[in-house]
Amino acid sequence: MKNTTLFLKFVFTFCVLTSFVLSAQVQQGHINQNKFRQLYDQFADPNKYHNASGAPGVEYYQQKVDYVMNVELDDEKSQLYGEETITYTNNSPDQLPYLWLQLDQNIRQKDSPALEKNGAGSSLTERPSSFVSNYVKDPFDGGFNIDWVVDAQNKPLPYKINQTMMRVDLPKALAPGEVYVFKIKWWYNINNHVEGRGRSGYEYFEKDGNKAYVIAQFFPRMCVYNDVEGWQNYQFWGNGEFALEFGDYEVNITVPSDHIMEATGSLQNPKEVLTREEYKRFQDSATSFDKPVIIVNQEEATAKEAGFSKKKSTWKFHAKNVRDFGFATSRKFIWERQAVQIGNQKVMAVSLYPKEGNPLWEAYSTKAVVQTLKTYSKFTFDYPYPKAVSVHAKNQGMEYPMICWNYGRPNEDGTYSDRTKFGMISVIIHEVGHNYFPMIVNSDERQWGWMDEGLDTFVQYLTEQDFGVSHPEAIGALENYPSRRGDPQKIVPYMAGNQEFISPIMSNPENVYQLGPNAYAKPATALNILRETVMGREAFDHAFRTYAQRWMFKHPTPEDFFRTMEDASAIDLDWFWRGWFYTTDVVDIGVKSVKRYYFSDTPDQKTTEQLESFGYDLENLPEMVFKIDEDSESFNAEQADQSAVAGSQILKEYLQEQGLDVNESAPKYFYEIEFEKPGGLVMPLIVEYSYADGTKERVTYPVQLWRKNDASVKKIIAANKELVGVIIDPDLETADVNLDNNNWPKQEAPSDFEKFKEKIKG
Amino acid sequence: MPLFFSFLYLLMNIVASLPKDHKFYVSTTTLDFKEASASIQITSQFFIDDIEMLLREFHEEIQLAPDSDKTKVDVLFEGVLKQYFRIQIDNQDQDFNYLGREYKNEILQCYFELNVPESAQIIRVQNSMLFSLFEEQQNILHFKSKEGRKSALLYKGKEHEVFSLY
Numbered sequence: 001m002k003n004t005t006l007f008l009k010f011v012f013t014f015c016v017l018t019s020f021v022l023s024a025q026v027q028q029g030h031i032n033q034n035k036f037r038q039l040y041d042q043f044a045d046p047n048k049y050h051n052a053s054g055a056p057g058v059e060y061y062q063q064k065v066d067y068v069m070n071v072e073l074d075d076e077k078s079q080l081y082g083e084e085t086i087t088y089t090n091n092s093p094d095q096l097p098y099l100w101l102q103l104d105q106n107i108r109q110k111d112s113p114a115l116e117k118n119g120a121g122s123s124l125t126e127r128p129s130s131f132v133s134n135y136v137k138d139p140f141d142g143g144f145n146i147d148w149v150v151d152a153q154n155k156p157l158p159y160k161i162n163q164t165m166m167r168v169d170l171p172k173a174l175a176p177g178e179v180y181v182f183k184i185k186w187w188y189n190i191n192n193h194v195e196g197r198g199r200s201g202y203e204y205f206e207k208d209g210n211k212a213y214v215i216a217q218f219f220p221r222m223c224v225y226n227d228v229e230g231w232q233n234y235q236f237w238g239n240g241e242f243a244l245e246f247g248d249y250e251v252n253i254t255v256p257s258d259h260i261m262e263a264t265g266s267l268q269n270p271k272e273v274l275t276r277e278e279y280k281r282f283q284d285s286a287t288s289f290d291k292p293v294i295i296v297n298q299e300e301a302t303a304k305e306a307g308f309s310k311k312k313s314t315w316k317f318h319a320k321n322v323r324d325f326g327f328a329t330s331r332k333f334i335w336e337r338q339a340v341q342i343g344n345q346k347v348m349a350v351s352l353y354p355k356e357g358n359p360l361w362e363a364y365s366t367k368a369v370v371q372t373l374k375t376y377s378k379f380t381f382d383y384p385y386p387k388a389v390s391v392h393a394k395n396q397g398m399e400y401p402m403i404c405w406n407y408g409r410p411n412e413d414g415t416y417s418d419r420t421k422f423g424m425i426s427v428i429i430h431e432v433g434h435n436y437f438p439m440i441v442n443s444d445e446r447q448w449g450w451m452d453e454g455l456d457t458f459v460q461y462l463t464e465q466d467f468g469v470s471h472p473e474a475i476g477a478l479e480n481y482p483s484r485r486g487d488p489q490k491i492v493p494y495m496a497g498n499q500e501f502i503s504p505i506m507s508n509p510e511n512v513y514q515l516g517p518n519a520y521a522k523p524a525t526a527l528n529i530l531r532e533t534v535m536g537r538e539a540f541d542h543a544f545r546t547y548a549q550r551w552m553f554k555h556p557t558p559e560d561f562f563r564t565m566e567d568a569s570a571i572d573l574d575w576f577w578r579g580w581f582y583t584t585d586v587v588d589i590g591v592k593s594v595k596r597y598y599f600s601d602t603p604d605q606k607t608t609e610q611l612e613s614f615g616y617d618l619e620n621l622p623e624m625v626f627k628i629d630e631d632s633e634s635f636n637a638e639q640a641d642q643s644a645v646a647g648s649q650i651l652k653e654y655l656q657e658q659g660l661d662v663n664e665s666a667p668k669y670f671y672e673i674e675f676e677k678p679g680g681l682v683m684p685l686i687v688e689y690s691y692a693d694g695t696k697e698r699v700t701y702p703v704q705l706w707r708k709n710d711a712s713v714k715k716i717i718a719a720n721k722e723l724v725g726v727i728i729d730p731d732l733e734t735a736d737v738n739l740d741n742n743n744w745p746k747q748e749a750p751s752d753f754e755k756f757k758e759k760i761k762g
Numbered sequence: 763m764p765l766f767f768s769f770l771y772l773l774m775n776i777v778a779s780l781p782k783d784h785k786f787y788v789s790t791t792t793l794d795f796k797e798a799s800a801s802i803q804i805t806s807q808f809f810i811d812d813i814e815m816l817l818r819e820f821h822e823e824i825q826l827a828p829d830s831d832k833t834k835v836d837v838l839f840e841g842v843l844k845q846y847f848r849i850q851i852d853n854q855d856q857d858f859n860y861l862g863r864e865y866k867n868e869i870l871q872c873y874f875e876l877n878v879p880e881s882a883q884i885i886r887v888q889n890s891m892l893f894s895l896f897e898e899q900q901n902i903l904h905f906k907s908k909e910g911r912k913s914a915l916l917y918k919g920k921e922h923e924v925f926s927l928y
Contacts, residue, residue: 411825419810419827419868484867493807497790498904498913513900513915516786753794753803756873760862 035682036707039574042506042582043559049227054563055550062555064089065222065247072254072312073190073329075211078202081187082219087247088180092225095173099180100225100233104217105188106164107236108142108198113163114237140191144220147185157182164236166220184220199398200405205332205354208305212333212354214393214405216326224444228557234446240509241445241452242438244323246553251317255329258309260296262335262352262389263327264401265319273313285337285348292338292366298355304331319401321384321553323442326400328352328391336362340370343382347373353392360410360424365390367471368428375463376436379541380548388435390428397427399434406431422482425467425474430460441551448558449509450581454523455561461486461524488735491517491525495586496737505581506558525735526580533684533733534703535571543568575682575703585680587734590741591687591726592676592712596669597629598644599651604634625650629672643668644718667718673726674714676741682706683734689717690725698730787812787899791889795907795927800878802885804858806843810870812892812899816842827865839863839872848888849876851927878927888922 046052048059066089071082090096107114149157149168158169174180190213193201200218202211224232224243232243249265257273267273270282278295285293296304309331319325332354340347351365369390373383389403396405408424410416436459438445438452445452461483467474468481475481484490494502494517501513505523512518531540547556547564562577579585603611603626611618625648628634639647645666646652652662660666675685685701705713717723726744729736736742739749750758791806814826817838829835840860849856856876863872878885885905892899901916905925914923 417825417828423868482867490867493790498902498911500913501902501915514786514788751794751803751805752871753805753873753875756864757861 034707035579035710036572036575036704037578039562039578039582042578043562044228044557046559046563047227050557050560052563053567054547054560054565055567056554059093060554061091061093061227063091063222063225063245065245067219067221067247067249067251067325069219069249069251069325070254071218071251073213073215075256075259078190078192078211079187080190080215080218083183083185084219085181085183086222088174088182088222090174090176090178090180090225092227093176095175096170096225097173098170099168099174100223100231101166101168101184101220102223102233102236102242103144103161103164103166103220104236106143106161107238108140108191108196110139110141110143112143140196141189142191144186144188146220147187149184150182152181152183154183162235165223165233186220188218190215193396194394197395199396200326203394205356208332209308210305210330210332212328212330212393214326214328214391214396214398216324216398216400219325221324224555226555229444229447232444232446236446237510239512239515240447240449242324243444243446244442246321246323246442249317249319249322249325251319251325251327252314253317253327253329254312254314256309256331257311257313258304258307258331259313259329260301260331260333260335260352261315261327261329262350262391262403263315263317264322264325264403265317266386268316268318269314273315282337286339286346288337289339289341292336292349292351294362295335295337296333298334298358298362301332301334302355307331322401323439324400326403328389328393328403328405330354334358334362336366338366338370340373342373342377345382345384345386347383347385348387349373350387350389351392352389356409357392358410359414360408360416360421361392364421364425364474365392365406365428367474368425368467369432371467371470372429372432372463375466376433376459379459379462380436380441380545381552383435384440384552385435388432390432397431399431399439401435401439404428404431404434418476421474426460426464426484429463429467430456433460433463436548440553441548442553442555443557444555445509447508448506449512449515449519450505450523451556451558451561453519454505454527457485457520457524458527461528485521485524486528488525488529489732491521491735492737494522495584495735499584502584504584523581526576529733529735530565530573530576533686534573534576535565535569539569539571540565579681583680586737587681587683588679588736588738588741589675589677589683589685589728589734590738591728591744592674592741594723594726594744595630595672595674596640597627597672598640598670599625599648600628600634600639601625601648601650602634604628604632606632623650644670667720669717669719669722671717671719671723672714673717673744674712675728676712677706677710678741679737682710685713686729686731686733688725688727688730689719689723690727691719691721692724693721695721787892787896788902789889789891789899790902790904791887792904792906793885793887793925795878795905797908800880801875802878804874804876806847806872806874806891808870808872808891810865810868812895813839813870816892816895826870836862842891843872843874846888846890846892848890848922850886851879851882852884853886882927884924884926886922886924889916890921893918893921 048057051057066087067084069082069084071080073080088099106112149159151157160167191198191201192204194203200214200216202213204211222245224245234240255261271279274282281293281295285295333352334355336351338349340349349366349369351361353361369388373388377383385402387402391403391405393405394409395407397407398405406424406427408420410420433456434452437455443451464481464483503512503518505518509515509519531537543565546568547561550564551560566573607626645662655662655665682703684703685705687699689697728742789806789808791804794803796803810827817824820838824830824835826835843860849858858874858876861873863870887903889901889903891901897918903914903916903923905912912925916923
């Protein structure tokens with residue numbers, strides 16, 4: 001339209017002249033700080049191992065480590081003895097003069113540096129029990145005792161232990177493609193994980209004198225050697241978890257004959273270790289798809305508690321393509337198994353718990369395992385292992401391939417709160433979910449905690465919501481499952497907190513103050529926002545599934561995840577990864593002002609002055625109309641109320657020439673809305689406009705809106721109805737930390753304190 | 763070598779061998795200094811599990827969320843709060859008015875306030891909540907006033923911070 005072109009020319013000229021004025025002072029230059037710049041500066045360069053698509057490159061390699069182990073657990077002394085044969089295949093293109101192994105139990109050695117915690121000194125208060133454990137009792141004699149390390153011919157191998165890492169020096173460097181076999185014998189004292197805390201150990205039940213063992217990290221195991229880290233031999237300090245290779249395990253575990261055990265892998269000799277009745281039920285469970293078969297019930301388990309059998313049984317497990325091994329054993333265990341169809345394969349969902357877990361565990365544990373298998377498979381790939389086991393263990397929440405430990409203990413009288421119930425269901429989902437991340441999509445946990453915790457917590461959230469739908473009786477009167485993490489608003493307190501105590505997600509887990517929000521909640525919430533608000537479910541789900549399938553049974557890096565999500569969706573996400581993962585910026589978007597304006601044939605004072613200063617001949621202006629906004633002294637409220645265009649003869653006539661009536665064809669209300677962005681993060685701008693006739697309109701402006709102006713942007717609304725309200729992010733999808741500026745007319749949100757005070761007054 | 767290790771100890775704020783998905787021991791307290799009403803509004807957040815454990819030292823059977831005995835919990839909780847939270851303004855002990863508490867998911871959020879005498883200069887806030895139970899407990903304080911926000915991280919051994927009121 002002629003008028004529009006002229007108006008635009010006017011605006012352009014104005015801008016160009018303004019910039020000449022500003023350039024009179026000398027400015028300092030700057031580097032590219034644009035929030036939309038690509039992440040070349042942060043990412044590792046793509047290469048033949050991890051390509052630019054985010055997929056394994058043509059020369060991607062990973063080592064393979066197989067274990068054959070014979071292990072015996074001494075129930076009375078709480079000790080574990082073991083012997084292992086390790087077969088290490090060097091698939092790398094490099095010569096390896098030495099091998100590194102992880103000795104996690106050494107973190108509990110008497111002189112371990114990791115046992116010394118704060119350099120803070122004493123408190124003003126001290127409980128007698130902690131006084132005793134700190135100053136009186138003998139320290140726990142933990143750590144591996146290595147009997148020998150020998151080669152396949154039983155010749156001793158030189159080795160050197162540095163805290164939790166052991167280096168085995170090979171007589172000849174291991175060449176690419178070669179396989180090395182060696183053996184280790186060891187034993188260690190198993191810790192009480194309830195008193196001393198730890199990811200494994202035993203719980204002692206005073207009433208019946210029994211222990212329930214959850215055993216993991218119980219053998220010297222190989223470190224990862226790869227193209228990113230070389231040897232991943234960063235010490236185990238307690239927070240950074242594990243980097244492990246895939247391989248096949250054959251493990252024989254000797255325990256008292258009245259114990260019931262579950263472990264990573266398939267039980268090879270059930271007939272040998274189970275009673276006739278137990279074996280029959282065990283077989284039956286393999287075809288029980290609608291509910292679990294209880295192989296050892298509560299009555300039977302309780303009776304066994306008094307047994308203390310002196311006989312021994314050896315349980316034999318085989319596991320293929322796993323990165324670790326864990327097992328749980330006790331005579332106290334109740335054992336139930338159910339079959340689940342996942343794609344073409346049958347998977348056993350298993351729960352193992354002492355009577356102290358009932359009635360809660362019989363009610364929900366296996367159900368939670370089943371839901372996890374179904375939902376996680378839907379979002380990634382069909383669960384490829386033969387089973388998933390949930391073991392009850394006090395205060396625990398820890399995962400190993402095919403088996404995990406979970407808390408959730410009712411009161412002694414069998415009652416339990418909602419908090420306990422939902423806590424248990426959530427932790428079971430979370431830990432079983434870890435089979436996917438990192439047991440199968442095997443990221444380096446020692447370096448990047450979020451890659452498994454964040455991704456797992458995200459799918460956990462989706463699973464919890466599914467659980468609430470498939471088990472409405474579990475959530476009772478609630479509309480949805482009460483997920484603790486995932487909803488954007490829940491991450492606001494953490495993100496809005498003091499920057500001194502916040503680290504970017506892309507940080508090593510050992511160096512982070514608030515590890516929970518940092519590695520679990522924030523990345524999970526970010527992915528949720530990515531799915532719901534930025535990419536949409538279809539694009540997100542496809543890209544997420546692509547990532548999971550590309551990297552199942554391999555070792556992905558953060559770049560692989562970030563690249564795949566873009567590669568598979570055609571949605572540029574560098575701004576999102578940079579903001580959410582590499583910085584601690586927050587989202588704060590608000591509406592700064594809403595200004596009404598209308599068109600007039602005569603310019604107001606300000607416009608006249610500008611036209612004059614640009615050398616326009618005011619007597620001979622080309623045909624154009626002028627904006628008169630609210631702030632202008634020429635603003636005539638009556639005129640504005642009539643219509644934005646009716647006051648302009650020029651427009652009226654112009655439209656008439658086109659055969660259009662100005663009152664029917666042109667919008668009556670014009671608004672210039674300025675949005676501001678005090679927060680560092682760029683996000684799509686979600687606005688809900690409310691009109692006088694009661695209607696509402698939702699508009700989502702793309703995030704690219706902010707690419708040339710990070711601080712504020714303006715939008716024009718031209719409508720036939722009067723605008724009465726503007727709300728930014730009405731459904732609270734963006735984790736906006738400050739809702740005081742989200743409304744026009746302005747509405748300040750009361751603080752929790754003020755809300756509470758109001759509540760107790762009334 | 764020893765210096766290297768002490769540096770690492772300082773970095774290690776959280777205990778070795780944590781169980782997963784579970785705990786990091788942190789509480790957050792916001793002290794909002796409202797000059798207009800000469801009062802400080804205090805909002806504190808703790809994990810329900812941790813407070814339950816603390817209250818069980820006094821009464822074994824007590825349960826939180828839902829409360830086994832609301833009145834008893836109120837009394838006990840206010841009691842521990844007053845024991846471990848000590849506030850002094852210009853070196854004078856200050857009593858605070860406990861308003862109440864509410865549960866938000868796994869958090870117990872409690873509210874208390876105190877009046878600020880005129881021309882008060884400094885406030886000393888001691889928060890030793892949960893240090894006796896957990897070695898690695900950290901209590902974060904955020905002091906907000908019209909000047910802005912100042913924060914402190916308290917832990918066993920460093921249990922108070924001083925903020926200026928003028």
